[in-house]
Amino acid sequence: MKNHHILALAWVILVSGCSLLSRHALDEQYGPADPKRFDAMRAPLPGLAFRRDVQPILERRCVVCHACYDAPCQQKLTSWEGIARGSSKDRVYATRLREAQPTRLFADAQTASQWRNLGFSAVLNERDASANLAASVLYRLLRLKAQHPLPAGSILPPSFDFSLDRAESCPRIEELDAFERENPFWGMPFGLPGLTTAEMSMVTRWLEAGAPFEGMPPLPKQVEEQLDQWERFLNGDSLKQRLVSRYLYEHLFLAHLFFDNDAQRHYFQLVRSRTPPGVAVDLIASRRPYDDPGVDRVYYRFVRERETVVDKTHMPYALGAKRLLRWRELFFKPDYAVDELPGYDPDAASNPFTTFRALPVRARYQFLLDEAEFTIMGFIKGPVCRGQVALDVIQDRFWVFFVANHGVAQARDEFLDRQAQFLRLPSEEGSNARIIGPWRRYAQLEEKYLQEKSAALTRYTLDDNRPDLDWIWNGEGVNPNAALTVFRHFDSASVVKGLLGEPPKTAWLIGYPLLERIHYLLVAGFDVYGNIGHQFLSRLYMDFMRMEGEFNFLALLPLDRRREVRDYWYRGADEDVKNHVYGSLARLDVDSAIPYLSKDPLPELYAMLRKHMAPVLDRRHELTGMADVDLRRDLGTLAALRGPALSWLPEVVILRIDQPARVPAYFTLLRNTGHSNVTSLLREGRNLLPAENSLTVVSGFIGAYPNAIYRVERSQVPALTQAIAGLAGETDYRALADRFAVRRTHPDFWPISDALQDEHLQREPIRAGLLDYGRLENR
DSSP states (O other), X not given: OHHHHHHHHHHHHHHHHHHHHHHHHHHHHHOOOOTTTTSSOOOOOTTOOIIIIIHHHHXXXXXXXXXXXXXXXXXXXXXXXXXXXXXOSSOSSOOOSSOOOOOOBTTTBOSHHHHHHTTOBOSSOOSOGGGTTTTOHHHHHHHHHHHSOOOSSSSOOTTSOOOTTOOOOOOOGGGHHHHHHHOTTOOSSTTSOOOOHHHHHHXXXXXHTTOOOOOOOOOOHHHHHHHHHHHHHHTOSSHHHHHHHHHHHHHHTTOEEEETTOTTXXXXXXXXXXXXXXXXXXXXXXXXXXXXXXXXXXXXXXXXXXXXXXTTTOOEEEESHHHHHHHHHHHTSSOOOOOSOOOOOHHHHTOHHHHTTTSOHHHHHHHHHHTHHHHHHHHHHSTTOOSHHHHTTSOSEXXXXXXXXXXXXXXXXXXXXXXXXXXXXXXXGOSSOOSHHHHHHHHHHHHHHHHHHHHHHHHHHHTTOOOOGGGBOOGGGTOGGGSEEEEEOSSOEEEEESOOSSOOSEEEEEOHHHHHHXXXXXXXXXXXXXXXXXXXXXXXXXXXXXXXXXXHHHTTSOGGGHHHHHHXXXXXXXXXXXXXXXXXXXXXXXXXXXXXXXXXXXXXHHHHHHXXXXXXXXXXXXXXXXXXXXXXHHHHHHHTOBSGGGGGSOSEEXXXXXXXXXXXXXXXXXXXXXXXXXXXXXXXXXXXXXXXXEEEEEEXXXXXXXXXXXXXXXXXXXXHHHHHXXXXXXXXXXXXXXXXXXXXXXXXXXXXXXXXXHHHHHHSTTTOOBOOOXXXXXX
């Protein structure tokens, strides 16, 4: 072992020495690097515009892997500023003992030279202009792919590692000669076909010119006027307005805000600033939206979104006259007073039931309900939701309903005031949290809350308020946010409006306290740069959130059947876990008022809920509305597949069906993995039930990270179904992929990808962004 460490140290010294020699050679040939070279954008050449000529190429060929926190090497190609920032050998998603320095583009540094001080290395040439190509990592990696296309064969060799937590090389310019010699097939795009001659020529011309950028176009006057109107509203001087604006900001800071009458759809982010409207934004770049801003008065300002919109982080939220009227109705029409503003002490600021005690619960809850899909999307698309450990807390598919904002919810104002001490969240521990001690404390607080909640719920229901369908918010008959479906795709997830697929194994019924805590646990309170303690506490506490939602739903079932259903949902789990779902901790000893007619109440309840929600159900993804009856039948047969064969199918498959004399039709196949329960951290494989695997087939696109793309002729759909039904191992799957998959190595991969991306963006012009290929399989 000692010799092993000596050899490793020698290798590090050797590599470091080679890097120093390479840097010295570059300095001698092209002059020393100037880290300030791209602190300001360079004027474009005549006839060459970055946004018009270059950015579309980078978006379709590079951004599809290099965006968001999980961009390899933190290399974000979603904007000119991201390219100028460069790359880093440090990972955002990592297991760390201490919190890391945040490296958020446009927030934690503003210029290329500032990013160099944070350890980022240039991918553009920062030396003499004669080296604009030779000393550009970006150009050299694109050229490497042009010189060494993908190896022959439909499946790439094991040297291409596409695992989520693979080791990343992230070569600096002085390391690139050695990288090219050792990894000739690792040019960019990694593990995908290279750029066309025309695309490469355009990007080369731009890099050779010094990577000029013309800047963002000016905003239309109408948009500027609306920005001014909304900033005036958010920055009113009354204590009530300041508290309301803080609440709005802490729930919308991840949103892509746009004005509903803006045809061009410019997106903005809501930020905290040290400066008021009318003055340039002086950003307060805190880790969390409720951290102490360090100033006496915070101003809420809009900053323009400058990055490419990608599906995995895109959370659109419309602003307009109706929205403003709605917020005034919710927060300013009720008669209540705000006598003082809360501070930013972590213990209080992390607890919304303390911070916003003065705001009416009904107003807060209705604000969240109005855009419930967006609210849930925060933990689906926010930084917390990445990787298997972050997501093994939820089932692969479940339906979500909400407690109506009357009756039960209305009785909770005083109750929440009393319970605020028990509703504290692990995020108050900060980003350098311990695990064992804090976890015991929060588990005890949750147990106390469940007991208090159970007692209060029993008192309420005994007063002739037994659970029935009136407990369920129906969107006032117009709002499709009332019914949602959540899909887990192993290490990513999606949420959409509507009740998709057959009745699921489980469902959640969410009320205000639960919805608010989910947001402050996994969105407002989560720090992606936090240590392992912070990350694990967030994951472990989310178990409680799931179980609370399931308890609420179980209360709709007959009293004598609730434990039976709970036991089915939690097969193999210990009694302590089950008691959090329904038992000694969470209980309601009052029968449901729903008149059940069958001996199997759960499917009957699902059917009643479909009927109850029928007026507001979003049906855009359902197959039932398809005009092609024969295709609908064949896809229905595919969706009916069940069992172990589906274990070999990818989590998310985009299915393109080519039809004679018609445009291609697109569908998504979503594999739902069967689990005995979802309570085991890091031991998910022990709880798999392959016999209960199922498949959901939807129209259009669901999932930001497709694992595979299939292309079939209309006449081949039954054959695809038969092939999937017959899967029994990797050999069978490879035969299926040989017939139907558009693999990474497919010669027409990019034209097929472009058509797919275009259809997605055209079909969902507000909701959609570019899909990500970071989880595309190699099978």
